[in-house]
Every structure is written in structure tokens, then in C-alpha cells.
Amino acid sequence: MINKIIAGNCVEILNKIDKNVIDMVITSPPYDNLRTYQGYLFDYKLIAQQLFRVLKVGGVVVWVVADATINGSETGSSFEQALYFKSIGFNLHDTMIFKKQNPIPQIYRKRYNNEFEYMFVFSKGVVKTHNPIKIPCLHAGLELRKTTYKNFSKNEQKREKIANPVKKDKIKGNIWEYVVGKKIEDQAAKGHPAPFPYQLAIDHILSWSNIDDIILDPMCGSGTVCKSAQDLGRKFIGIDISEEYCDIARSRLKANLQLL
Template sequence: MLELDKIHCGDNCDLLGQLPRECIDLVVTSPPYDDLRTYGGHSWDFFGVAWQLKRVLKPGGVIVWVVADATKDGSETGSSMEQALHFKRLGLNLHDTMIYEKSKAHVFDPRQHRYKHTAEFMFVVSKGKPRVFNPIMDLPVVNSGVVHKVRQRLPDGSIRSDRTVTLGDWQARGAVWVYEGGVGHSTKDAIAFEHPAIFPDALASDHIATWSNPGDLVLDPFSGSGTTAKAAKELGRRFLGLEINPEYCAIAERRIAQETLELEAV
């Protein structure tokens, strides 16, 4: 078993092979996709990683797989959906297809003959029914306390309207999560920007809060700048980060050590 609460530097398939079966509660990761970044020239084996993740995931565990597609020769690659469907072929559930929308405006280039891509997939894959679901209730309800009649269209076309619900003060957000991206927005931690492709701290934190409980073990097999590991630590989870690039391992370790010093100072 690998040492917990640490970034391990090496090939992720080799490192995953050192973990026992069904030991991981949650995976939150964004793997390299479609050669949009070089990441120091390192390659990786999707099929090997996918098989290993199924092996180490606990029953009821969840994988959050954040990916997008490149456009090559006028066509999107579709590799994101192919990966999601492969997880299904391995016997896992495609529990939800969520969207990470980047709120900052992007320059539109009419020569591309398509709208600018401003979103990525967040595939939520599970081994059976997710064991944990802590929905983020951050949408205020205007008519709080009002009894609302629930209307549901049935398969035969008829409408069921015999149920009611009393609206609370807050309701859960939808499956499209919006975050600011880019330098100065994804994180306030300047060390992270030494990595060429980071995702927002809040994205990792929100998924960890949703699909795990304090004390659970969270894994990122493409640790990069250590965003998932840092968020897991802040939320009281154990963590494992795997990263093949020694420079990125050093970045992640510095971020986690920096956080420790900040907590000790408080």
C-alpha cells in the first residue's frame, strides 16, 4: 500500500498496481486529452488506468473524469465520450454527465466556423449506486416555505399531480457548474500556475464535498499541480496523488506543504 497523504512520483499504472483492491472512495482527476498539452513529453495508457481504477474503487465509489475534445481536421475527436463508454464496458455506471463551464469570455474567431469551446465534460462514473451524495445547496429559493404542487409527465403521456413539496430556503444546483478559469481565477495559489493546465480549486472541492465524507480516501492519478490533493486535505479527507512528471510532483508537494504551514500559523 502506498503511503497516504502524499504525492507519489512515477507511472500511474505501476503505482496503482501497488494499491489493494477496493481501497479508494473517490477519484477526482483531469487526465491529459488529445495532445492539447505536451506535459513534458510523458505518455499514458488510458485502458490500463481505467482497468486499475475499477480495481481499486470501493463498491459505491465514484470517479470524476474531467475531459474535453480537440478538433482535428475539422472534426471533434469524440475521445471524451469514448472514454466514458469504455468505463461502462468495464462494468461501471455512467452515473451523470456534468459540464464544467468557464465563465470568462473567450475570443470568437469566425474563421473556425464554430462557436468557441468554453466547457468540458465532468463524467461521474460509479461502481454501483454512489455510496455518498451530499448535494450542494447553494441556489436561493424565492418562494421559500410555499407548498408547491409537483407535476410529472408519465410514460403514457398523462400528468401526475397528486404530490406536493414545501420549498426550503435553498435548493441544489444543476449539473452545469460554472467557474472562473485562467490565471488569477482558478486559484489564488501562485505556485499552481507553474503547471500548464490547472482546473479550479473550487471544482475539486465541490466534487470532493459531494461524493465523499470526511475521512474518506481521495485519489488523483494525474495529480499535476496537486489541486485535488490540496482540496481533499482542506476538507478532512485522506489523499493520494500520482504524477509521472518530477517537476509537477515538486509543485504539488510545495502547495500541500504551504497549506500545512498556513494552518500551523493559524
């Protein structure tokens, strides 16, 4: 299955994969019937169980999801899914935010415009690989009379002088902003109803995996994760129940190989 796009029910396909062989999973399931997915339904509990089985100890699952608003209330299904992942043995390693720089305008419903989705990062045990993305410090190199950093101790919180001058860079925060559907690399994914940005997949794959690791997307849609893994020197497995979307993914990967 390595470096292939496989058409079929992901639970059935995952059941054929050996346990403890996948280094990282990144996927975005259809949620709350916000968009039709060719009539297919997904049982996130069965998918979560299979992902726990095939994932290596120390591996992570990045689960990109949001909630619909129905009858004036958000469904909360994203939280239900996160709690279920925890109940079967996953750690909720981080709750990250995918903030859209160009969110779709919504009809006023006495609420603020929805601009984000959750990116739950689940781990199987202690995370093995983290290659943190860093950003420049606002006051890099500045000489200060006093530079204080919070000490994350379990008991009394103290501040100690530990760095002067200000460091050049720091680890990026867990709110990541992307333009959706506008960049050139995202244009080929528009045959799918809900692709997420290519750069989002790139950033997560860089963060949680190394070269030659196996990256799995069990609901791969138009193949953004698989293309990103290919570009970064990782192996991939893509699964989708829609043959139409699998064809889009295969076309993108074929074109990508020609460019590479």
C-alpha cells in the first residue's frame, strides 16, 4: 500500500494494515453533514480504533474538524470525537487552531463569523518526533535590563532572569493561519468539496515526522496530504471511499512526480 491511493472504505482497508507501522496520520473527516460527500457516511469511532491499532507508539494523529450550527446551537461533535479518542487510549497532545485568513462570509445569525477549525493532535504514548517550527522573536537581539520568563513548575509560579539579550527565534504558537483555496498549489484540489491548504499539511508533516516515515491519510480526498508527504521525502498511504476523489489525488501525484 506504500505510496498508493487506495479506493475503498477506510475501516476495511486499515484492518488489512499491520499494527504499529504508521508514523503519522493527518486527515480531515466530513463533519455534521456540512457538505455532502457523495452520500457516504463515516463512523469516526471505528476509524479511531483502527488508527490507534496501526499507529506506532510515539506517533501522532492530526484530526482537523469543526462543528456545524444546527437550530441555533453548535453541535459539539468535535469535542465528542476528541473525548472518544482519549477514551480508547490516545493522549490529547495539543488542541490547535486552523485560522482561515479568508473565511466564507456568513449570513448574520446573531453570532460572529466562523473563522477557524480545530486541529486536534492525538498521540499514542509520548510523542517521539517533534521538529518545532520557529518564528523570529519580536525584539530579537535586544539588550534588556531585565528579561524574565515564566517557570512552568507544578507549584509556585516564579519568574527568573534566564535570557539576555532576547533570543533570535522562538517556537511558533498553536494557532496557525492560512489562506484557503487561493494559492497555486491548492488549485488542483478544487474538485473536492473541502480541501485544506497544502501548507497546513506541509507544516504538520514537518513538525511530527522525519524523512522516510509513513504518513497516512485515511480520508485523503484530493490527495493534499499525500502530495505534501511526497514533496517532503516521506512515504504515504492515501485512502478514500470515492473513486472520483482518488482519481484527482492520483492525477496530482502523477503530475508532481513529473515536476520532481
